Amino acid sequence: MRKPYVILIGSASGIGKSTIAAELAKALNIKHLIESDFIRAVVRGIIGKEYAPALHSSSYDAYKHLRNRDRFKSYDELVSAGFDEHAASVIPGLEKIIQRAITDYDDIIIEGVHLVPGLINIEQFRDYANIYFFILSSDEESHKERFVKRAVQIHRGGKQLDFFRENRIIHDHLLMQAKAHDINVIKAEAIDKTLDKILAIINKSCTTINLINNVDELADVIDIIINKNNGSMEKVVYNIKGFKEPLIRNVNVSDIESAKRFIDNLEKDESKKEYLNELYNLSEYRKTTICASNQEKLDEIINELTEKGYVSNE
Numbered sequence: 269m270r271k272p273y274v275i276l277i278g279s280a281s282g283i284g285k286s287t288i289a290a291e292l293a294k295a296l297n298i299k300h301l302i303e304s305d306f307i308r309a310v311v312r313g314i315i316g317k318e319y320a321p322a323l324h325s326s327s328y329d330a331y332k333h334l335r336n337r338d339r340f341k342s343y344d345e346l347v348s349a350g351f352d353e354h355a356a357s358v359i360p361g362l363e364k365i366i367q368r369a370i371t372d373y374d375d376i377i378i379e380g381v382h383l384v385p386g387l388i389n390i391e392q393f394r395d396y397a398n399i400y401f402f403i404l405s406s407d408e409e410s411h412k413e414r415f416v417k418r419a420v421q422i423h424r425g426g427k428q429l430d431f432f433r434e435n436r437i438i439h440d441h442l443l444m445q446a447k448a449h450d451i452n453v454i455k456a457e458a459i460d461k462t463l464d465k466i467l468a469i470i471n472k473s474c475t476t477i478n479l480i481n482n483v484d485e486l487a488d489v490i491d492i493i494i495n496k497n498n499g500s501m502e503k504v505v506y507n508i509k510g511f512k513e514p515l516i517r518n519v520n521v522s523d524i525e526s527a528k529r530f531i532d533n534l535e536k537d538e539s540k541k542e543y544l545n546e547l548y549n550l551s552e553y554r555k556t557t558i559c560a561s562n563q564e565k566l567d568e569i570i571n572e573l574t575e576k577g578y579v580s581n582e
Contacts, residue, residue: 273298273375274366274397275470276390278383279404280439281327282415284456288404289379291463296470300369304380307361315357322350323357327381328434330354347434348441355382362388370396384442385449400470403446404456408436455523464498465522467561474502474559475566477573478580480552483534483545489578490527493558497569505555506547514555515547553580 275292279285286303293301308323317324321333331337331350340346362378369376370393383401390399406414412432419429446453454465481489493499500522506515521527534541548554560566573579 271398274399275377276383276401277379280435282418283404283406285379298375300376302378304382308358322353328431344437347437355384358382385445385451401451403453406456461498464561473563473566476557478553479556480580481578487531492572495524499560502557506551508550
């Protein structure tokens with residue numbers, strides 16, 4: 269019997285994790301989708317406010333119940349510490365649910381703000397389940413727009429809108445924890461783009477092709493792979509003339525903004541562009557590993573790159 273899927277999707281409030289989790293459940297035909305807020309509600313009923321005041325607060329104002337608040341060097345640290353204490357009370361319940369799903373061989377998706385990298389111990393489940401952990405990110409302007417819309421929808425506009433700054437601190441804290449614990453960070457964009465990025469990691473449809481584009485055509489190559497088809501570039505191998513060992517670059521680029529910054533910096537800095545030109549000239553082609561959300565999407569990328577004359581058949 270195959271290992272069940274356990275997929276965790278965390279983010280600060282207002283990023284879009286509930287929508288993405290629901291669409292992912294449809295795409296993978298997973299019937300068990302649980303919000304961490306439900307677990308929090310159960311735990312609140314068991315643990316009284318006098319024992320865990322941070323738990324009985326919201327994630328964004330739990331810091332108000334911390335003891336010795338003056339020990340924190342900044343407001344950001346204070347809010348983050350309160351949030352961690354709030355989430356930590358929910359984590360044991362989440363881990364019990366994961367264990368039950370594994371025992372019953374059930375696929376499950378759990379989404380919520382309480383999924384904090386480093387607090388939830390996913391390593392204990394690795395031998396028994398296919399574990400995928402994602403933290404969703406957003407730029408501040410898009411986050412604020414979604415945050416306001418969500419607050420209005422759930423009729424908490426007045427109180428919750430006053431805490432956008434705290435939710436933004438939580439957002440940054442989650443990203444920092446994700447980086448520290450090697451958890452996938454996915455930029456929340458249009459639903460289909462975000463979903464494709466997640467599916468590309470879960471399904472991991474990848475192949476290696478020989479690219480022969482020049483430096484000026486690199487922007488078009490990136491546009492085809494990342495922007496048009498929501499794919500990613502994982503690794504580039506340069507077989508340099510005169511050298512026995514190839515030069516290997518693990519690029520791991522999946523979002524168009526990072527790719528665009530690279531292209532913009534290349535255009536602005538002539539020395540970097542000249543270096544890349546020389547590297548291209550020293551290698552007949554570049555073995556490039558690309559990935560997409562499924563084989564069909566991967567074939568579309570290869571076909572488009574081939575039609576443009578960017579792929580060598582050697």
